[in-house]
Amino acid sequence: MINIVCLQGRPLADPELKMTAAGREFVDFSLAVVRSYDRDKTDFIRVVAYDQTAKQINRTFHRGNMAMLTGVLLTRKSKSGRVVTYVEAREMSFCTQKMEVDSTSGVPVSNPYTTVDLSGVEVGGRDV
Numbered sequence: 001m002i003n004i005v006c007l008q009g010r011p012l013a014d015p016e017l018k019m020t021a022a023g024r025e026f027v028d029f030s031l032a033v034v035r036s037y038d039r040d041k042t043d044f045i046r047v048v049a050y051d052q053t054a055k056q057i058n059r060t061f062h063r064g065n066m067a068m069l070t071g072v073l074l075t076r077k078s079k080s081g082r083v084v085t086y087v088e089a090r091e092m093s094f095c096t097q098k099m100e101v102d103s104t105s106g107v108p109v110s111n112p113y114t115t116v117d118l119s120g121v122e123v124g125g126r127d128v
Helices: 049-060
Strands: 005-011 025-034 042-050 065-078 083-096
Touching: 005 042, 005 083, 025 049, 042 049, 042 065, 049 083
Parallel strands: 042 083
Antiparallel strands: 005 025, 005 065, 025 042, 065 083
């Protein structure tokens, strides 16, 4: 059986390092993931990480940073008996820097993508 999850998205809040009752360090947060087939819809995926991965995420990831993570899909029963589905992150890395947002309007003020001028560049003997 294969259980591998790969997600790219932005944490909704700064991940906060916590401790389980047994003394194990962890972070849990939601990752906003835009659907590849419908850019108007976003899924909010619950993510948990433990031990060294949790420490790394706590030190380096912040709200709004684009991140790529790999992990496994898990389920458990909550205290109320509901089934909870989440991703346990095994690795997480940066994709881009956080977009700057205008504090009054909430609108992005910088383009997160780099624009490259391809005028005058030849590809296969033709100008692009």
